[in-house]
Amino acid sequence: MARFLPIFATQIIFLLSSFTKIQVHGYAKTMNKNLMGLKKEKLTHFQIHWHDIQSGQNPTSISVVRPPTNTSTNSFGIINMIDNPLTAGPEMSSKMVGRAQGFYALASQEEVGLLMAMNFAFIEGKYNGSSITVL
Ligand SMILES: *[C@@H]1O[C@H](CO)[C@@H](O)[C@H](O)[C@H]1NC(C)=O
Ligand SMILES: *[C@@H]1O[C@H](CO)[C@@H](O)[C@H](O)[C@H]1NC(C)=O
Secondary structure: OOOOOOOEEEEEEEEOOOOOOOOEEOOEEEOOHHHHOOOOOOEEEEEEEEOOOOOOOOOOEEEEEOOOOOOOOOOOOOEEEEEEEEEOOOOOOOOEEEEEEEEEEEOOOOOOOEEEEEEEEEOOHHHOOOEEEEO
């Protein structure tokens, strides 16, 4: 279970405030708000890649709580703190646009039930200095 979350790609749609035309800002693009029936709100589509590195010399995801091995078969109770790179492309070598800082935990005794709470702290482009909190 040490590699329980492999590197994976995240596509997230967030509602921010209001644009009428589609504008592309690197990893984020504004979208036609009429598609979602929005009035005052803006619609922005972020496409970023979230890297959960649990081993090697510089892990960005560390296990801070490990449950006793005999309590459950599905790793219930594991908690990892993360400071994970967010990149523009799927490769680690692609441009870093921010960091995902927070934690995830296995919260179900019956199956694999994931709880995640994190801030996406952007360091690039239009959203440099901004953050989005994801629960
Ligand atoms: C788990 O192991 C500990 C230490 O060996 C023991 O005290 C405890 O009763 C065990 N718990 C279960 C649910 O088996
Ligand atoms: C992001 O903002 C910080 C603080 O204002 C600034 O130092 C940095 O150069 C900016 N990065 C980019 C890529 O614009």
